[in-house]
Amino acid sequence: MRRAAVPLSLALVSALALSLPGVASAQAPAPAVDWGTPASPGQAWPGTIALTVDATDTARRVFHVRQSIPVSPGPLTLLFPKWIPGKHRADGPIHKLAGLRIRGNGRPLHWTRDPGEVFAFMLEVPEGVASLDVEFDMLTPTSEAQGRVVMTSDMLNLQWNTVALYPANHAADRIRFAPTLVLPPGWQAGTALELQARSGDTLRYGEVDFETLQDSPVFAGRHFRRVDLDPGARQPVHLDIVADAPRYLEASDAQLKAHRALVQQAYRLFGSRHFDHYDFLFSLSDRMGGIGLEHHRSSENGVAPGYFTDWDAQVASRDLLPHEFVHSWNGKFRRPEGLATPNFQVPMRDELLWVYEGQTQYWGMVLAARSGLWSRDDAMAQLALVAATYAVDRPGLDWRSVLDTTHDPIIAMRRPQPWRSYQLSEDYYNAGALVWLSVDAKLRELSKERRSLDDFAEAFFGGDDGHWEVKPYDFDDVVATLEGVASFDWATFLRSRIEAHRPPLDGLEAAGWRLAYRDTPSPFHKALLAQRKLADYTASIGLAVRLEDAVVSGVRWDGPAFDAGITEGAILLAVNGYAFEPALLDDAIKAAQAGGPLVELVVKHGDVVKTVAVDYREGLKYPHLERIPGRTDRLADILKPL
Template identity: 55%
Template sequence: MPRHTLLALALTLALPALAVSSASVAQTSPQAPVYATSTTPYPGTITLEVDATNLSQRVFTVKQRIPVQAGEVTLLFPKWLPGNHADYGRVDKVAGLQISANGQKIAWKRDPLDVYAFKVDVPQGATNLDVAFQFISPTDREQGRVVMTPNMLNLQWNTVALYPAGYAASAITFAPSVKLPAGWQAATALELQGRAGDVVTYKPVDFDTLVDSPMFAGRYFKTIDLSNGVGKPVRLNVVADDAKYLDAKPDHIDAHRRLVQQMRKLYGAEHYDHYDFLFALSGQMSGIGLEHHRSSENGVGVKYFTSWDPKSGSTDLLAHEYNHSWDGKYRRGADLTTPSFNTPMQGSLLWVYEGQTQYWGNVITARAGLRNFDTAKDALALVAATYAENRAGLSWRALQDTTNDPIIAKRTSKAYGSWQLSEDYYSGGQMIWLEVDARLRAKSNNKVSLDDFAKKFFGMNDGDFKVNPYTFEDVAATLNSLVADDWGKFLHDRLDGKVPLTGGIEASGWRLVFKDKPNAYAKAAAAEYGRGGADFVYSLGLSVGGDGVISNVRWDSPAFNAGIGPGMTAMAVNGKQYSSEVLEDAVKAAKTDKKPIELLVKEFDLYRTIQLPYYDGLRYPHLERIEGKADLLSAIYAPKK
């Protein structure tokens, strides 16, 4: 009898048994390993040597010596990364892995159920594993963040270290060193042990602290003291593509010093022994905004200092990342507080971690004078408009659910962000906290504000920088201790989509309106980042790049309902070659003559004309005062004395 016939017969006879045991079969299916995380100190210190001199090929070369005992050892590459809130570890960029003991090469095997885990059988008599590999950093932006250029680099220790499973990251000690390109200077929150030529050695630290202390290094480097001898040392460490971009105007630097002062006034405590802004001004190394407890990674364009204009102001990036030292690093949602970098994270409280930080980022930037009140207000108008008209997805998906987005989408772009939503806990959270602030002020007759919550919830225990976890109940209880209310219901109503997110605008004495010209902040941002594009999001419902490619289409907008989608190219408007000015003129004309706009688009190799029946003219978000209502917004943005 053929083999397949015998198998069919056997299965038929065994059906009752299979039905009974199906649960046990499911339970024995292969599962990804779960690693213990003992807080007992790991025996010995792991040495870590990084050669960061191969700039042209953008390769970090790594050597480690790991104390071990005979038997099976699992070495882990960090997977779940703080600040990223997800499993972003780039193990795909690890190459050339070789492991040896006593001068003899040892075979390793990757765990197929956890590709971040490497299994090694340590032979008898071996006391150390010698590990060598390369981290092949991106050579173009399609591969990820570019972190090496001819003039600067960004070293994140989680990309250049393996660590033993079975121990909490805080229980494993590393002794790190880096060989830098000749003559370069570096900044990190780590404590310097010594420098011999271009090899920099740092004092041994636990792995948690090491990963939380990245490095910026560069040929053109400058450190600016922001403390003026008050409180803990705070430094702005700047690397740039060229020395000329390091020149900063005195009033601009003074505003950075006020940023530190205003943050200290807000919280009344500092949860670090020193703080280092790592700040890159580059058109070559990729931008970044990533928080750490005693430092932050920040990357912007080269003209941050040289194009300073107090009227338009600066980005709120530095305030946002600095705020995280309190909100996100010192105090962190309990389900994000994990013992190792291979323990899964959950982000249910990211609307506090990122949402309130987004709120304070704009507020403290204004209080410091890095942007004026009008600029801060205009920036807020864009957020308010987003949640008034550009988040149709909130009809099917709650803001709370977007706290899963770092894991769901890995911060990749989405075709229809207004419908799919994308990490809305940032700006949606900002709107919630504006309303909380206004409500605290109104209910207390201006005696209590969100400043008081910040100080009480994040500002306790000056000098303590051990992570202090919290829960939703802790947040609600602290609000209730300031002003009695049903804060749990208030927050859940907004997080779960029962109440719109825009209530804080009118509660603070302003209203969202639309005018036929962009506000000053939007205009300045378009000039700096727009690259010749045009914004018709709140009129036609689309944005167009400088090359005519439609980059964004608002769900259920006139453009969407006419059949326009992202990726099409605008070729002509009403028979004229496309330009942003021609399309703008057509929108204005349609308001008067009530004739549909004809848009010729290219979709792959097809051309077609689409009729856009839109007659309401240009619309751009602004905030305007509500007469007779208290102006809480001006009070919120006013500097603390």
Template identity: 45%
Template sequence: MTRRLPAAALALLLTSVASTALAHAPQAWTGPQAPAAPTPQNTPLGLPRALPPIPAPTAETYPGVIKYEVDATDVERKIVRVRQTIPVTAGPLVLLYPKFLPGNHAATGPIQLISGVTVTSGATRIDWLRDTIDPNAFHIDVPQGVSEIVVEFQWLTQPDNSTWRVVMTPEMINLQWEKALLYPAGYRSTGITFAPSIRLPEGWKYGVALDTERYENGVATFRPTDLYTLIDSPLFGGAHFQRIEIDPRGEAVHLNIVADEAKNIAPTPEQIAWFENLVTQTDRLFGARPYDRYDFLVAATAKMGGIGLEHHRSSENSVPTDFFTNWGKNMGAVGLLPHEFVHAWNGKRQRPADELTANHNIPTQNTLLWVYEGQTEYWGDVLTARSGLASKEDILVTVAENAAFYDNQPGREWRPLQDVNNHNLLGYRTSNPYSSWMRGTGDYYRESLLIWLDADTLIREATGGKKSLDDFAKGFFGGDDGSWAPRGYTFDDVVAALNAVHPHDWASFLRTRLDASGPDAKAPLDGLARGGYRLTYTDNLTAGEKRVQSGWATDFQYSLGFTLSSSNKLTGIRWGGRAFEADIGPGWELVAVNERAASAEVLRDAVTAAKGTDKPISLLLKNGDRYRTVAFDYHDGLRYPRLERIPGTPDRIGDILSPRRR
């Protein structure tokens, strides 16, 4: 509590400060000066004492086991309650809230949602002090004679997805342990042992890649594990739950499905067979498993926030409620599980060396996200086709969308792909009004996929089909069957592994594509022609293309230069496109098209009717209390991307997408 000064004392203090300032005439500024170290004499106003530095992690093991109890039963108020019993010794202790979360590639730990922090020893309350520079650190002076403290707090999970995603509903929970724990500074994550347990609502079941010791009276108690493994093992639980084994080799891989309603857990035998094929095709690609068990955690939900997040022996995946009953409606959801599964090899067991940090409060780096995420995206699409989860034609549609997007992306003029990787630390998937100019997170996924398609087709062409990127995958990500100890890789390691498959100037190949910028910089589309296809545009999509290109009906990116939202807002305005050149920016709403009430269908009809004529397309726009009428002198019709076979060329992309027989 801060003690309020009496008015007279406050006046005397202010007078004293003013007199002191006048007595010392200011001198010329000579540059920034290092502040004096805080001491009891010069402690900044508001701090009762000096704070010791936050200990850096060492190779030592934290003594004892931290008992960690989670109560997740308050689903109506969406509050997770935590109680940690921590063995301690007398003296300074710093507890850390995880900041750099695995798979987020940025400082995303929601410390703002942690409340009610109290520390006790028996009946005695112990004060704590938050660090003044790092708000994720809590300083504690452990009194003499105290060997154990109890830390309690709440994680106030969110009621909607406006800022943080919803993780609790009346039907389910997505418990990410790292969002609801504190751990002692000065140690590696692998050197701190937790004994976790969770209380769930009555009757709920759960899936998690931890070993359950017992589950009774609604409390699941897990075998003690290190902090790294705990954080890497989230839990999906719910009132509607089903666990399905999908491992053709045994019982190591499972689908764990929760849903808003029981009817949404309805995988067909054919769908289960596709997931079994996914496991088989992934085994054949990499040649070894980096896990002893693997749990797909799948939420078929419209209530919980969307997620796709990799872990070493599990993954978090949210899909639409009709994922199983309306198969293929959402290709992004179909391809999500293969993508996250591949991360067990690329990103978890084998990962960029600059992402292998000692604990979860040391900054990560993202220089190799184009491998971590980009090649994972590539293999995710390939395995989606090889397993039968989607057809070759479906994947060709998504590749066409990617190719068109990057072929028309103006942001490459100033910003290379490598910078997009590095920028991610500034904020996790931040939005901006001109994403085509700014570029963003998706680029190190989808543009990098095109780079790896380029590499794969180059190897196949140069070796007459005897070698491929499959050989790189097995050599680089495989080996050590059943081992999941993380291994770091560098740019030079990637180049060496590619050269081991097919000698080439891979360093220049990669750097040219990663560092390209300027008016002449092009998207990495060479893999299309080498793969037997070329990018074209059509105004008449097939039923299959419409199903895969879910946003086709409101997509005018390659004609008028924007996308139309469900509320008729002009979004995604392409930098340098026709709408941009007409001085249209964010915030405008389409009111009418050629004097007809606006809708996406009306706008499509108008663009089609203007094709081959000299008649302009007239749009009435509204922004707040302002109205504008804009005439587009555009006559080339609707334009949707499509891959077209180049006659007489090998269908290498078709070969890439075909299932492996061994």
């Protein structure tokens, strides 16, 4: 919108007013203060910050926080972490912090919030005060409507960045913390932190820097089990499970064998271990919110409670642990330069997420298959679903690129989108995985099947065994490593896919397979739909619908349902004159294909009820993969265990 021109007479009046005595002029706002950039990057904060979190108030779902911060007299700014690693955006839940009180020598100190940076609390430390006592409450969601639930009557997920303030203009790894956690009676906890002592339900962990503390969350619960996934290893790996009930902790030997194989397959892929120990923090719950968040020596993973006890039905969840484990190498040890920030106030740059997340998405699928968490057919079925998404359901690539979607965590903050297929939403994950399939196939072709993306993974993410200092990278580093595996113009190859306005589907055919459609979904697709309680007509009439309430959960932009005027959020009331059921819609789509009447739907959106005809006669379509005769089957080698 253009700014309207100011009439000359008003401009003159304003100028005269500013020249008259006694008439105050508006002052320009003060420039924003940079509270993030360290004044002296190597300077350590003097002393250690004691942090105690009381997590016993599970009825109200509140973490009660106490800190003792060594200080010197003078101005001080304390920060609440804003830019959270792994979330790729300014996601610190500052709105849930309440009851902040700061005292020096027992006396309350006045603090003010920086209006230009609401995560910053400013105060003056009086003479004679060597330590501040800080108290506040972290009010976690009491329902899903308020955000992800992190505390229930039986378990909790503590992320240290939500329960700590830290001094401004210091690097996070130069600030020392001594953390203590108080749990409800009898609860057990899993974390990458080293437990120094436990007295009753008070757990005292070893002193660490703030970067390590933030990177070491806790899962704790009443029903807890710890499984050794690499018995006798010098760098142990454990699965720390909390569940809604004891029965969900039961796992068969075959199930645990696949998880142990995941660890070994990752080691064979990367050829190194960048941790002294690793903990999969794993919640099996429909009460605490699900999660998948990477850390260097642990990961936060949350799925439905029947992961083990309803194994076949939960097949679609089994690439979560592989994905997050890969992040220990890709994203934590090796990290894009724009994400390797000195603390949690310096803004992040996300443009290499197609490597950080896209290649991790690729390896997550591959390692799920190599370890036996997925069958080969499961992995192929998932790849078919990903390919179909970009063959059919992402017309937004006409105006955006995969590279541009790397900014989505900051643009959209992971809020729901009304037209995802047109707007796009973090497509660097799955479209990025397809790009890396193309790279893998090309490496195999160039080397006459002797080299592959496995060699890139070992060269780029491996080495320095036993070390876990962050090693940043940029686009040129990626290209140089690929050229070391097989000489080629990799810069052009990559840019032609991540910057293009077309789906990156060429890797599938280069691997010897192509996308095909059948009138029934694969067993994997059926299990996925049952798990998500969906009916999926995306590849046919262009919509998906929730089974529990018949609400349309997605509509393909420019698809048949879109052309008929159906939008996300509408309720399907009837199909060809009968109350909606998925089987009736299946039959109506088949009848239209056979020359019968078009599918007629009665839909309700808000207060409007209307009848629409969907102009579509190509039948039910569900994605599958089929072999291309005469082409080398590279997918078979990609998915084969090392």
